[in-house]
Amino acid sequence: DLGGTEICTTGDDPIFQHYPVCISRGKSKTSLEGDYHHIEISHDWTHASPCFKGYGAEAPICAFTDETFAGGRGISIITTPKRANYLASTQAFTAPDLVHGINPASDQPTTSKYEMRLVPGKGMGLIATSRIRRGDLIMANTASLMIDYRAFNELSVSQYTTLQEFAVTHLPPRHAAALLALSPHTTNTSHFTRAQLIDAIAATNGFDIDPTDNDPDQHHSFFVLFPDIARMNHDCRPNADYRYEPHRLAQHVRAVRDINPGEEITLTYIDPLGLRAARTGRLKNTWGFECACPLCSLGSATTGNGPEDAVGKARSAASDQRIERIIELRQKLQRVWKRDDDHDDDDNGLEDDNDTGGSDPSKTTSPAMAELLVTLYETERLWGGLHEAYILAALEYSGAGDAWTAIKYASLGLEWGIPMLGAADEDVVDLKKLAENPWGHWSWKRTVGKEGKRK
Ligand SMILES: C[S@@+](CC[C@H](N)C(=O)[O-])C[C@H]1O[C@@H](n2cnc3c(N)ncnc32)[C@H](O)[C@@H]1O
Numbered sequence: 001d002l003g004g005t006e007i008c009t010t011g012d013d014p015i016f017q018h019y020p021v022c023i024s025r026g027k028s029k030t031s032l033e034g035d036y037h038h039i040e041i042s043h044d045w046t047h048a049s050p051c052f053k054g055y056g057a058e059a060p061i062c063a064f065t066d067e068t069f070a071g072g073r074g075i076s077i078i079t080t081p082k083r084a085n086y087l088a089s090t091q092a093f094t095a096p097d098l099v100h101g102i103n104p105a106s107d108q109p110t111t112s113k114y115e116m117r118l119v120p121g122k123g124m125g126l127i128a129t130s131r132i133r134r135g136d137l138i139m140a141n142t143a144s145l146m147i148d149y150r151a152f153n154e155l156s157v158s159q160y161t162t163l164q165e166f167a168v169t170h171l172p173p174r175h176a177a178a179l180l181a182l183s184p185h186t187t188n189t190s191h192f193t194r195a196q197l198i199d200a201i202a203a204t205n206g207f208d209i210d211p212t213d214n215d216p217d218q219h220h221s222f223f224v225l226f227p228d229i230a231r232m233n234h235d236c237r238p239n240a241d242y243r244y245e246p247h248r249l250a251q252h253v254r255a256v257r258d259i260n261p262g263e264e265i266t267l268t269y270i271d272p273l274g275l276r277a278a279r280t281g282r283l284k285n286t287w288g289f290e291c292a293c294p295l296c297s298l299g300s301a302t303t304g305n306g307p308e309d310a311v312g313k314a315r316s317a318a319s320d321q322r323i324e325r326i327i328e329l330r331q332k333l334q335r336v337w338k339r340d341d342d343h344d345d346d347d348n349g350l351e352d353d354n355d356t357g358g359s360d361p362s363k364t365t366s367p368a369m370a371e372l373l374v375t376l377y378e379t380e381r382l383w384g385g386l387h388e389a390y391i392l393a394a395l396e397y398s399g400a401g402d403a404w405t406a407i408k409y410a411s412l413g414l415e416w417g418i419p420m421l422g423a424a425d426e427d428v429v430d431l432k433k434l435a436e437n438p439w440g441h442w443s444w445k446r447t448v449g450k451e452g453k454r455k
Contacts, residue, residue, distance in 0.1 A: 011193060039081045041090030047170040049163060051081075061151050061160075063167040065073050070099040070142040074175050075249070076167035077162070079148035090214075092142070099248050102140045104228050113138055114265055116231055121292035125264050132259040134383075135419035138240055140252045141226035142173065142180060145202065146209075149220050161195040168198050174258045178227045185288055204287075205230035210248040226251045235266035235293040236279055237423040241384040241420055242267060254419050256383040266293070273327055275320045295319060322380050325356050330388070331371045337395040337443065338358030338366050339430060365447070367405070370396040374409075387417030391427060394434055399447035404440040410435035 041048065041058070041415040047068040051060035059080040066318055069075040069092075077084055092099050119125035126339040132138060144168055168176050184192070184200035192200065229242065229251055242253045259265060270282050276296065283291045292299075298319075299312030372395035377389045391412035398406035413431050421428050434441045 016276055022367075035255055040085075041081055041088075041140065043086070043093065045088075047166075049166040052155050052159040052228075055161075057150070057154040061148065061155060061163065063163045063170075065167060065170040066093070067148070067170070067172050068159040070103060071096075071101060072102055072172060073144075074141060074171040075143055075146070076171055077143075077146045077148075077407075078151050078163045078167055079146070079222075080150070083148060083215070084216075086216055087249070090249070091247045099142050099250065102248065102250055103142055104139055119233060119264055124231055124232045124421040125266075126231050128259045128261050128263050128265055130261055132255045134255050134257050134416075136255050138214050138253045138255060138265060139228055140248075140250050141229050142225045143251075144175065144227050144251045147202065147206070147223045148217070148250070149223060154222070154427075157199075158195075158250050161199045164202060165195040165422075166196045175227075179225065180228055182225075182227055182343070201225075207242075207244075207251065218453075221286060224251075229253055229267075232265055232267045233282065234269040234287075236263075236268060236291065236295045237293070237381045238265055238266040238268045238271075239263065239386060241266050243385075243420060243422065245422075256386075256420070268384070273330075273385070275323055276316055277294070282364055319380060322376050326373065326376045326380065326382075330392070331374070333365050333370060333373065333392040333396065337392055337399075339442070365396060367393070367396050367402065370409075373426045384420065385412050388418060390416060391431055394431065395443045397444065397446070398434060398438045398441055398443040401448050402447075406438045 014447060030078070032102070039062075041064070042336055043066070045064045045065075046064040047063075049063035051062035053060040053351050059082060061078060061080055063076060063078045064084045065076040066076065066088075077087060079087070085094070108348055113125040113132055114128050116124050117127050119127075119429070125294065130279060132192065145164070147160075147164070147167075151163060157161075170176075171179070179201065180197070182201045182205050184197055185204040186200065189197055189200065191355050201421055202223070202225060205227070206225055207223045207229075209224045211218050211236060218319060232253070239257050239259050241256050242254050244251050251266065253265075255265075260348060270279060274278070274282065280291050280296050283289060285294075295316070297312075298316040299314075336389045370389070374389040374393055377383075377386045389408050392410035393404050397403075410431050413429065417425070417428055417431065423429075
């Protein structure tokens with residue numbers, strides 16, 4: 001307990017000796033006293049590791065654990081003391097009720113919604129055991145292990161794997177065991193040290209999480225483990241999607257369509273708007289596995305020459321053609337209907353140079369294009385992105401001065417978008433205004449002009 005104590009590394013520790021450090025509560029600033037750097041922390045972490053400082057790096061990086069986080073589930077964070085202080089000042093720590101009880105109970109491996117089973121070609125996976133409705137919350141996980149990307153970029157492999165081992169080892173035993181039971185992707189781990197095993201598990205199961213607006217370290221993302229969600233396999237046409245809630249340090253997974261009992265619950269690990277070769281290449285290169293999802297498996301049955309294979313290849317080629325058309329239509333429509341206050345933080349793949357700031361209503365888009373986009377999303381079973389197509393259709397109809405069809409698509413956009421984006425999302429807030437009063441919305445008759453003639 002660091003409540004009143006000071007923890008110092010021993011100067012002769014072979015691993016930590018180059019950055020001897022004392023961590024204590026309540027010191028006024030980071031300073032060098034004698035042979036030790038003194039680091040102030042503002043939270044009662046139950047454990048804090050010795051620190052490493054990369055060559056030329058601004059700050060040391062350490063592992064901090066709070067065993068009491070989220071009702072005793074615990075959390076470990078590998079980052080700088082300053083950023084650990086920042087995270088400890090956020091609501092997830094200061095308002096514990098917000099994170100209490102959101103994780104699946106650890107003594108209950110199955111819930112009424114799903115259970116873990118072996119899935120051929122994919123290792124373990126989660127299978128629905130009851131009907132799950134579109135938009136329903138399937139599960140939520142608070143972060144177990146958060147790793148500041150600076151650990152990978154500034155420290156040596158032996159340094160960051162030492163911190164990862166410290167971070168996992170000091171979590172409450174049941175939680176640490178759940179992390180250690182996750183897939184390390186490769187089957188032969190008998191020659192791995194514990195630190196190597198933890199590193200392989202982290203690499204196989206982590207999610208990238210961007211810094212929030214208030215985070216003082218805007219340029220450094222986190223790599224985060226959510227161990228129950230990590231059991232969900234990838235599918236290029238998933239039936240669930242995830243959203244991170246920063247104030248809870250928690251990932252939430254919701255159904256993007258109705259899921260029947262017996263169906264596997266899946267997420268996409270990559271942008272699904274990619275051609276088959278790009279998707280399988282990405283999964284192989286960055287994730288290290290041959291995608292065995294139904295779409296990627298089309299046309300690669302048994303011999304590779306049978307009639308079923310020919311049908312599969314044709315279906316796969318048709319899917320690629322639809323994807324190409326979706327990318328093209330979406331880009332055109334997004335370019336026209338970008339809001340003035342939207343500053344390209346939406347990862348929509350558009351370059352800033354292409355943005356018109358919403359001020360240049362296009363003569364090249366039409367409601368028919370938006371309708372086609374909706375149909376293509378549906379045919380391609382891209383349920384997780386369908387709200388985007390509805391939003392664009394609502395704007396396009398509003399731009400054309402067709403209030404009732406704009407209201408129809410705005411309502412659909414809200415119905416499909418709120419579970420995925422959250423009610424506070426800027427696009428959702430804007431869409432609500434459009435659904436309530438298209439005549440007063442910024443997009444109203446923007447394409448045709450106020451006199452009703454097409455501009
Ligand atoms: C985050 S884990 C998912 C859970 C994992 N199957 C388990 O047993 O715990 C990611 C690993 O699952 C496997 N996997 C996930 N989706 C897959 C897919 N579509 N095809 C083949 N393997 C997949 C790969 O081994 C991948 O490295």
